[in-house]
């Protein structure tokens with residue numbers, strides 16, 4: 690649904706990191722962001738966040754894309770891979786360095802350990818021959834507030850609680866925060882829908898958007914799936930892939946986890962039919978803000 694100048698009124702996205710196959714938590718983010726985009730009559734794009742080669746698995750991005758197809762979740766725009774966008778991130782970083790918002794930093798993790806890992810000012814001086822990290826300057830008293838569509842009003846003093854954030858690491862890798870902010874703006878994303886594990890990142894991303902003169906999208910952070918004791922899923926459980934050959938059980942579980950009426954999908958036996966019924970019946974206000982225990986999702990994971 691474009692506006693008169695051609696920009697969309699709603700463009701959402703799903704942005705997985707190719708660290709392994711899509712698991713149930715990622716499916717929840719994919720399906721939730723797709724449903725919210727479709728409900729708004731908007732577009733849904735996919736971006737591969739492959740900026741951390743040591744953590745990535747060969748072939749995982751293609752496998753994730755095949756899984757999305759198997760689940761009937763088709764992207765409306767080109768698939769963007771962050772590994773192709775080095776020049777764009779570099780240009781953004783140079784702007785921040787030029788206007789004094791970013792600076793070179795030689796402080797090590799151990800230098801900052803006695804400060805709770807929070808960087809307020811450099812404690813290490815320049816070290817010739819060593820590549821510095823580049824950080825964004827975040828003064829104390831940098832309160833950021835935003836209204837999350839699911840989690841409500843969020844306020845954080847980013848200066849006090851987070852400090853100066855890394856934009857490019859000393860090993861040359863781009864920080865997630867810089868890449869995601871630059872890409873959301875470049876792709877014209879109006880609505881960021883993602884898991885609540887990224888809620889903490891949002892205030893610092895808003896400060897970075899302001900420093901770069903970029904618009905702030907609307908945000909909705911989906912509930913996280915936790916184990917029956919309410920803890921974050923263990924690595925092995927969290928990494929259990931959803932089944933491309935049999936998408937309906939995981940799709941039904943994701944639907945239920947989003948607080949939607951389970952009866953809607955109960956007797957539908959094909960993916961296109963399930964997605965059509967889900968689109969028609971989807972009620973965004975029913976999405977719960979809190980965590981959902983895995984045993985309530987109806988997914989038969991082995992434990």
Ligand SMILES: [Zn+2]
Nearest residue numbers: 794795796811
């Ligand atoms: Zn420093």
